[in-house]
Amino acid sequence: MLDLTKLAGKMPAISQHLNQEAKASQIRLTRALELFQRVEGAQADWLRRQEQWRDRLLFATATPLEPLSTAQLIPPPPPRHTVFATDGSQIAPSHHEIAYCYLVNIGRVMLHYGQSLHPLLDNSPEVYYKAEDLYVSRQWGIRTEEWMGHRRTVAEAERLAEMACRWVNPPGAHHDPNLAMVDGSLIYWFLEAMPSEAREQLLPPLLAAWDTLYQARIPLMGYLSSSRSGEATNLLRLAACPFDTQDCVKQCSQESDRLPCQVIDPIRDTTLWTTLLEPGQRSTLWRSSAKILDQYPEHLQIYFCYVHVGAEVARVEVPRWVADDRALFDQALGMMLAQVHKGYGYPVALAESHNMAVVRGGDRARFFALLEQQMLRAGLKNVGTSYKEARKRGSIA
Structure with a gap:
């Protein structure tokens, strides 16, 4: 049984963490919108780069088939x-x-x-x-x-x-x-x-x-x-790359932590x-x-x-x-x-x-009850759940 009194004491720390994450997420979103406008303004150029370096990227990027501003x-x-x-x-x-x-x-x-x-x-x-x-x-x-x-x-x-x-x-x-x-x-x-x-x-x-x-x-x-x-916002990572070429294998394959283009992750x-x-x-x-x-x-x-x-x-x-x-x-x-x-x-x-x-739980019980009946009719002996399962179902707590 879950002790809600003990759990309540952990709620303030969780709330504080979520509040910090919300502020960080807003910063990442602002940066993503800036990159979005940059890619949108030269979409054909960035798609050429995506195609040129596709086999060298360390992440999957989808390809837009219409203008990015489509709504x-x-x-x-x-x-x-x-x-x-x-x-x-x-x-x-x-x-x-x-x-x-x-x-x-x-x-x-x-x-x-x-x-x-x-x-x-x-x-x-x-x-x-x-x-x-x-x-x-x-x-x-x-x-x-x-x-x-x-x-x-x-x-x-x-x-x-x-x-x-x-x-x-x-x-x-x-x-x-x-x-x-x-x-x-x-x-x-x-x-x-x-x-x-x-x-x-x-x-x-x-x-x-x-x-x-x-x-x-x-x-x-x-x-x-x-x-x-x-998969779509990954296209913006091409614009966030600090290098002249988007050759991840050459430039960033030895990175052990975050890649330089991950300024908007995890958005x-x-x-x-x-x-x-x-x-x-x-x-x-x-x-x-x-x-x-x-x-x-x-x-x-x-x-x-x-x-x-x-x-x-x-x-x-x-x-x-x-x-x-x-x-x-x-x-x-x-x-x-x-x-x-x-x-x-x-x-x-x-x-x-x-x-x-x-x-649901009742369906599961009825399924195994039906199966038990059929096993008994077939002449099988000692049909039943394990002692562990039976004891869990009959807890005295």
Whole structure:
């Protein structure tokens, strides 16, 4: 049990630290705005430098595809449209439970607007208990719990494509504009450091699901609330470099602390664009330079922009084929913004897919109770939790 009396004594120090950090952040923001104006005034020149020294930089910088000062108003959504979304949750495996297995639950949502159609809100659970499910990742040094999360990501994409394409594809059927949304980034950075054998288990089926959406012309969008990315503001670090050339490998590879260009770190992209955008506007469109995107096909390369949705500035990611069709891109942004407004600050379709997927404490207990019944019916003996787990559940405190 948490002792709130003892904890209260630590609050003043935390408040003082946060106050100091807020003042330092304001100084970094002022410096970032100065660098922004400098790069904006000679954007073509700085983009040439970025391209020239890209392979020598020690940090990832996205490439702007429009003027940095872009602040485009997002159009309203079509009166009739459909939004699809998926999200996932899980029960992690535990040696203290009655059986070593894990569960992945995918929530699915399909919301129709202006069409007098019933929504779809359901979930799709799957239990993994075979040896190839539980232990295959250990050969690559990946924990089962971590592998479970990666498998869940793939399942979310597959269920999303299956649901959306099943609705859109019937022959002879006419469908209004639609949008497929996922919570989080479409850039799977975690795959970069993963052994190629493990990556081949995850990336191809995920990209295949996205390609199915592409074939059906269903725009895909990743929505990131409270994004911590600095991929766009990293471009400003080129202007902050004190050297004549931006050759990080030569000039700064021996730096053990902070690089000279890190005068605005740790400032997030969203912090900067909060000062540059008005509610309902989007920033310039950027092409990500994440190394994992080398494994993506050309039409699925990830582009992103920042959108002031009212309550915050969110990062929005789309595949290249969506960004290349500006009418489709603007339409998708309009549907996304309408979702945020309907959800009082967060897309309602994503919130509902999370609610359909989440596994609460009572669900966990019922899952293992059901599993115990089946094990007893199968004739298994001595079915039960470990003494440690049983004692924790029956604490006298």
